[in-house]
Amino acid sequence: MAKKQLNVALIGYQFMGKAHSNAYRQVARFFDIEVEPVLKVICGRHEQKVRAAQERFGWQEYATNWEDVVARNDIDIIDIGTPNNTHAQIAQAALKAGKHVLCEKPLATTLEDARASYELAKKSGLVHGICHNYRFVPAVAYIAQLVREGRIGKVRHFRATYLQDWIVDPNVPLVWRLDKSIAGSGSHGDLNGHLIDTARFVMGTEFAEVIGLQETFIKKRPLLADTEGGLAGFKAAQDMGEVTVDDVTAFLARLENGATATFEATRLAPGRKNYHRWEINGEKGSIVFNQERMNEFEIYLTDDPQGVQGFHLVQSTESFMPYMSAYWPVAHIIGYEHTFINLVHDFLLAIVRGTPFTPNFEDGYRNQAVLSAVERSCETRQWTKPEK
Template identity: 45%
Template structure:
């Protein structure tokens, strides 16, 4: 338990910063072995070296294969664009390294299947793999799951899940890799819709097994030259423009394997919504709602209470009895976005130490990928229902 767990991280963008925070903080608040941030890999040597120093990595490199085959590396953390996930994850698993891979697992169903099969083979030799659906680790979201599992809503009948952002609402926002299907796989559907799908399934304990959906691209061309920083940077409207090859908006209805029906939305054009992930679960005995814009609370409606006492109750998830909270601050002191990555790092290290399969697994990521693929196929040919099950 005292031996350090050594990490190699491949990639250094937005998720690189978030994952670095998780690895750096987790062993300082949770009783896990020391974590050594051994090496961070990026294509631009100068940029990567600067960010490695900033985020606390011992070394910076440009060779992913060399990093993931080092004898002193235990976990490979993949935070690169989706088109690289399959090759990197399989190579790391075959090198005997445990793997954490950002969501969505891959860009295609075939890639995700290959990754899940590689993880299954690796698991036979004690090598573990996990996909980074981080919102599962928000304490209020996990509390919502526990409440639903314990019968707080009774039989689940209806689920409503949406993830709304607006960082592309300006048609002159610049092109990024997230708007290129070759790199990203899909747009709002895979980038943020994957989170809504995973969280809805995680909260209910049911899986989406058929969908009917539509997707839309509102702005088909964008400036190539960015003059800003972050997801919503600005660009010169007169700059050369590139082709957007992914969706801006996706909506679908889904049938869950436990009998519930669901509606899902994902948008990067929802003006005024910055990072609005919301899942509402309705049953015959009540309802539970989680909203990332109120991320430290759960809304609960008890339909069995006397009629003159009914109404949604806001439960502030900051008590030490709530998931993850005993390691943090006194009751009433809230957590933020970055804490989910701390909890993710803590959970994966615990799984590695105990030789226990972490969740969500690559098989879970593959299942979400099948849902994404089914939505795209339904939208493409106007199918009323498309199965998400394996052929």
């Protein structure tokens, strides 16, 4: 019996374009999936570069105008991997055109735009997803299961850090992630955005109120000579420009389940490349996860026998753990790219089975509401409640 085919259009072709393209190519090679994604068209502004991406990533066609792609009758899914300031516009146009939409985070650069996208998606009857791929790390999904089952009891604390160092050098030029008009925010939206979503997912709770602080330590940087510059291979110009986003944002939170939480995100932590680490403390134990060691986690349980209590290292590669039965024998690890494969698997199944996908645009809006509340609290220096 022939599988149902879904034609995919990917808007964007750089970092996330590579990750998403690979996921669509690989998903049926690992999962016995009842639908076949067709890599129909990849779209970007610069013809030479998007044509090269088409050939490299295995798409049938390329295009340079996303509006034309969204309007095509032969496209079922619009996948958005463009800079942040275009997410809302493309997502809303795609929903109005009757397309299922998978959007890279953030859902938008403002809370108003995020709400508009969520409201439109809710009314559309279409499948919509926000690409928080860290939910699809098997260890993270399994930890969420343990917490929901009460293995560590009532949760009291969640503490998280996301540390990077890729802009420690003040000569790193003004790439788009340092421009508020494009990115929306700096380390806060980019890194704290992941931590916020993880906290909501793992504990199944929302944020009650927050208070934060932000700082931009390197306030001017060289302009970018190559407008297509990314995280490597960029060229700096002689003239200087203003950095309009935060270098670091830290905040405290009270959660609706009664737990307290702390969050810190910075791109100015020398030696930290992608240190995405968090810890949960409950009345019966604690769990620790570090994304740099994504195939394992640590757990401490108070009901372990006296004399052997302590943090135990758990390999998250057992076949009974989420997603792992699709891959290798136990202790044969998977990587970053597999988180996108797992996500795409669930997204495609939601479409073909007519079931909701999570994280969806509601999650994108809820995350944006927390990000926005933190920014407001930094200005007022007061505890602030996220909008509902």
